[in-house]
Amino acid sequence: MSLQAMNRETARRIIALPPSKITREEQDLLLLLRRDRCTIPVILVSESRPARVSGSNATYSAIADYISENNLSVELGRCSGKGFQQNEPFVDVQLPGKSRVTFGPVSPEIVPLILDGMINKAIPMEYALWQYRNPMHEPWDGVPFFDEIPYFSGQVRKLTRNFGLSDPASVAEYIARDGYKAFVKAISNYTAADITELVEQSGLRGRGGAGYPTAQKWQVARNTLSDQKYLICNADESDPGAFTDKALLEREPHKVIEGVAIAAYAIGASMVFIYVNASDSYSTDCIEHALSEAAALGLTGENIFDSGFNLKVQLVRSAGAYICGEETALINNLQGKRAIPRQKPPYPSEKGLFGKPTVVNNVETLFNLPDILNYGPQWYRNTGTPDSPGTKILSLTGKLKYQGLVEVPFGITLNDLVTKIGGGIRNGKQFKALQIGGPAGRCIGHEGLQLKLDYKTFAEAGIFLGSGGVVVLDEENCMVDVARYFLRFISRESCGKCIPCREGSRRMLDILNAISHRPEQGASHEPLERFKGVMTLESLAEVIKDTSLCGLGKTAPDTVLSTLRLFREEYEEHIFERKCRAGVCTDLQTYYIDMEACTGCTACAKKCPVNAIIGTPRQPFFIIEQKCTGCGICMETCKFSAVKTR
Amino acid sequence: MANNENSRRMNDILKQFRPDHREDLIPCMQAVQDREGYISDDSMAAIGAHFGIPAIKVYGLATFYDYFTFAPVSGDVVRICNGTSCHMMGAGKLISEAEKIKQTGAGKGRSRFTLKICECQGACSAGPVMDVNGKSYIRVKPEEVRSITEKSLGREKGGEG
Numbered sequence: 001m002s003l004q005a006m007n008r009e010t011a012r013r014i015i016a017l018p019p020s021k022i023t024r025e026e027q028d029l030l031l032l033l034r035r036d037r038c039t040i041p042v043i044l045v046s047e048s049r050p051a052r053v054s055g056s057n058a059t060y061s062a063i064a065d066y067i068s069e070n071n072l073s074v075e076l077g078r079c080s081g082k083g084f085q086q087n088e089p090f091v092d093v094q095l096p097g098k099s100r101v102t103f104g105p106v107s108p109e110i111v112p113l114i115l116d117g118m119i120n121k122a123i124p125m126e127y128a129l130w131q132y133r134n135p136m137h138e139p140w141d142g143v144p145f146f147d148e149i150p151y152f153s154g155q156v157r158k159l160t161r162n163f164g165l166s167d168p169a170s171v172a173e174y175i176a177r178d179g180y181k182a183f184v185k186a187i188s189n190y191t192a193a194d195i196t197e198l199v200e201q202s203g204l205r206g207r208g209g210a211g212y213p214t215a216q217k218w219q220v221a222r223n224t225l226s227d228q229k230y231l232i233c234n235a236d237e238s239d240p241g242a243f244t245d246k247a248l249l250e251r252e253p254h255k256v257i258e259g260v261a262i263a264a265y266a267i268g269a270s271m272v273f274i275y276v277n278a279s280d281s282y283s284t285d286c287i288e289h290a291l292s293e294a295a296a297l298g299l300t301g302e303n304i305f306d307s308g309f310n311l312k313v314q315l316v317r318s319a320g321a322y323i324c325g326e327e328t329a330l331i332n333n334l335q336g337k338r339a340i341p342r343q344k345p346p347y348p349s350e351k352g353l354f355g356k357p358t359v360v361n362n363v364e365t366l367f368n369l370p371d372i373l374n375y376g377p378q379w380y381r382n383t384g385t386p387d388s389p390g391t392k393i394l395s396l397t398g399k400l401k402y403q404g405l406v407e408v409p410f411g412i413t414l415n416d417l418v419t420k421i422g423g424g425i426r427n428g429k430q431f432k433a434l435q436i437g438g439p440a441g442r443c444i445g446h447e448g449l450q451l452k453l454d455y456k457t458f459a460e461a462g463i464f465l466g467s468g469g470v471v472v473l474d475e476e477n478c479m480v481d482v483a484r485y486f487l488r489f490i491s492r493e494s495c496g497k498c499i500p501c502r503e504g505s506r507r508m509l510d511i512l513n514a515i516s517h518r519p520e521q522g523a524s525h526e527p528l529e530r531f532k533g534v535m536t537l538e539s540l541a542e543v544i545k546d547t548s549l550c551g552l553g554k555t556a557p558d559t560v561l562s563t564l565r566l567f568r569e570e571y572e573e574h575i576f577e578r579k580c581r582a583g584v585c586t587d588l589q590t591y592y593i594d595m596e597a598c599t600g601c602t603a604c605a606k607k608c609p610v611n612a613i614i615g616t617p618r619q620p621f622f623i624i625e626q627k628c629t630g631c632g633i634c635m636e637t638c639k640f641s642a643v644k645t646r
Numbered sequence: 647m648a649n650n651e652n653s654r655r656m657n658d659i660l661k662q663f664r665p666d667h668r669e670d671l672i673p674c675m676q677a678v679q680d681r682e683g684y685i686s687d688d689s690m691a692a693i694g695a696h697f698g699i700p701a702i703k704v705y706g707l708a709t710f711y712d713y714f715t716f717a718p719v720s721g722d723v724v725r726i727c728n729g730t731s732c733h734m735m736g737a738g739k740l741i742s743e744a745e746k747i748k749q750t751g752a753g754k755g756r757s758r759f760t761l762k763i764c765e766c767q768g769a770c771s772a773g774p775v776m777d778v779n780g781k782s783y784i785r786v787k788p789e790e791v792r793s794i795t796e797k798s799l800g801r802e803k804g805g806e807g
């Protein structure tokens with residue numbers, strides 16, 4: 001529902017006043033906006049990147065058409081992504097007085113089925129996934145509740161509790177869910193020191209990777225004398241496999257803005273930069289829209305809510321490089337230079353953007369602030385471990401049964417993450433490893449599943465939590481390929497300042513390429529050379545770790561080292577037997593002809609560019625392995641599927 | 647004249663950015679990239695002149711970032727996600743397949759297309775994902791890449807080149 005339902009004055013009253021001072025009509029409006037009450041049926045189509053990719057726009061139009069054809073009195077709208085990717089696109093249906101039900105996947109074809117059923121108050125059960133609990137609503141029989149779904153029951157959804165419920169493009173709906181109350185309370189009733197103190201008590205640690213205590217960082221900036229201080233909200237997230245930060249911008253952009261505003265007040269920064277990833281225009285559009293709504297309500301700008309506090313928020317799009325996420329590189333980017341990190345100290349909180357004290361905080365860190373202020377540090381500490389309070393949002397992907405955006409309490413074991421929430425490996429395959437932390441992270445095998453996910457345990461085990469990307473791998477993944485994937489990324493993204501990182505990562509990649517490709521003809525010491533290469537990998541990795549300036553080089557070799565330690569036999573197979581057991585390194589495949597299936601049609605022999613296929617017409621043919629270059633043309637050519645690989 | 651037209655467009659962009667503020671340089675380059683689709687040598691010179699820095703410096707900066715391209719791209723774009731999850735689900739094979747198809751062109755008119763490899767699209771569970779001119783395909787198998795591109799680019803190449 002849009003702000004038209006709530007005018008500017010009402011919105012400002014609701015934000016600023018305690019619930020007891022709000023009029024009856026305003027209370028009613030809030031009930032409607034929270035969907036606690038509806039007078040006509042409501043249909044909401046989920047709107048997120050996975051929903052779009054799965055065709056949510058087509059579903060939306062099909063519903064709109066159905067409504068107008070049948071002249072229904074129905075409210076059709078959007079809600080944000082639910083963080084469960086399996087059954088997109090989702091459609092939520094809420095009939096007056098009844099609980100809200102989620103259906104999925106809803107393709108345009110089954111729209112009439114669901115809507116027919118809905119009009120007749122008979123829900124087609126086979127598409128219903130779950131219903132939401134609400135004491136004001138009468139539940140449906142036979143539909144499980146949201147919190148009974150194992151994927152959700154294993155999580156603790158605090159920060160993400162509104163995901164999938166409200167419309168991210170509506171500031172009114174955010175306000176109806178206590179939005180901006182924390183910020184306005186902060187600037188009206190608390191000093192900046194109070195806020196810092198509260199955050200200190202909550203024990204909030206930075207989610208950007210290193211887990212640095214947020215209040216301590218703020219304190220440094222607060223104590224540094226300067227006429228101007230800056231806050232940078234780091235939402236760059238250029239880890240190629242993570243989507244949590246983008247999801248926050250996209251699903252509750254107003255909470256991001258509220259968090260940013262609270263932090264700016266605590267630090268004494270009147271200027272904030274929200275630094276977003278340019279490659280994702282969708283999340284950028286969402287936050288841009290939200291910023292304009294917030295400005296219209298006077299939540300940014302001059303003298304906010306008569307508190308005397310001024311705040312200017314500017315959206316900056318990164319120009320696309322992994323290193324832009326590193327804080328000093330980011331600052332260089334903002335100043336119009338190459339994103340190259342510099343030596344620390346001085347830390348940005350003392351000397352940052354334009355030489356002024358600058359706090360760089362990750363967007364998820366800031367996303368925690370409204371809750372900490374609304375419910376207090378003690379409430380916040382009820383979840384998590386004493387050392388790492390609160391929850392962590394992760395992107396859980398890979399070969400699991402269930403995947404998506406999950407929120408877990410710190411202290412959860414990786415095993416619970418994989419089996420309880422992720423539902424285990426799909427298709428009955430075996431778990432092999434999980435990769436955590438993206439390019440800065442590492443692989444963890446079976447033994448590591450007992451590890452608890454919190455900053456202390458991870459630091460003791462030498463693991464970098466990074467951005468919160470978790471990718472689970474099964475027996476069909478080749479660990480050499482995994483290592484090669486991340487090294488390729490690192491060697492492309494190394495900024496080039498430190499030679500060990502720039503050149504070393506390339507040499508490491510060369511070595512991995514050599515063992516996952518066929519040897520060149522006539523190289524007699526090949527296996528020996530390749531074996532030596534792997535020995536070199538380890539020493540090269542140590543040098544890069546020891547001599548690089550920034551976190552990119554310091555963590556870059558970790559994925560390689562961890563796979564080498566855990567899956568050495570796979571490396572050895574690649575080297576000595578030229579075999580990739582998972583069949584991923586296609587260059588190592590050898591082709592052969594199945595004698596039974598071959599009809600001797602000669603098609604493959606004619607196409608073979610190196611004449612490696614011989615035989616007599618109408619008899620089974622044969623591939624000479626030594627001549628074969630593994631181009632695969634024969635396999636494509638064969639009409640009888642007689643060419644196979646091993 | 648086309649040339650005047652170009653420089654007028656360029657000036658329209660440039661005047662939104664403050665010449666004496668180096669921090670406006672990258673947003674300005676992004677604006678040019680968004681508007682023109684790439685940064686030409688002429689644009690590079692114009693940007694340099696606006697900010698009072700040599701064009702070669704602008705070029706150096708632009709090559710550091712992935713955002714910028716230096717040649718116009720053909721109309722058809724095939725994008726394949728090679729984010730971590732998609733890669734682990736086999737996106738590598740889609741890419742090599744697409745590269746093969748690219749060599750001959752796709753569809754009836756054998757149209758050439760631009761192959762773009764991108765990072766996580768946030769839809770990992772539907773991976774590997776690819777899209778052709780903005781239309782998404784999910785859970786793509788290597789053997790489907792050809793039919794998807796051929797079908798999407800099947801129309802005869804029209805007059806616009």
Ligand SMILES: Cc1cc2nc3c(=O)[nH]c(=O)nc-3n(C[C@H](O)[C@H](O)[C@H](O)COP(=O)(O)O)c2cc1C
Nearest residue numbers: 206207208234237238325326327361362365551552
């Ligand atoms: C190579 C590299 C990439 C990084 N990328 C990001 C990123 O994408 N997002 C982020 O918030 N922090 C990233 N960081 C960490 C930042 O430098 C910084 O520590 C963080 O934004 C601080 O926020 P926090 O205190 O809230 O954790 C990166 C660090 C390195 C070394």
Ligand code: FES
Nearest residue numbers: 727729732767769
């Ligand atoms: S990795 Fe391709 S969508 Fe996430």
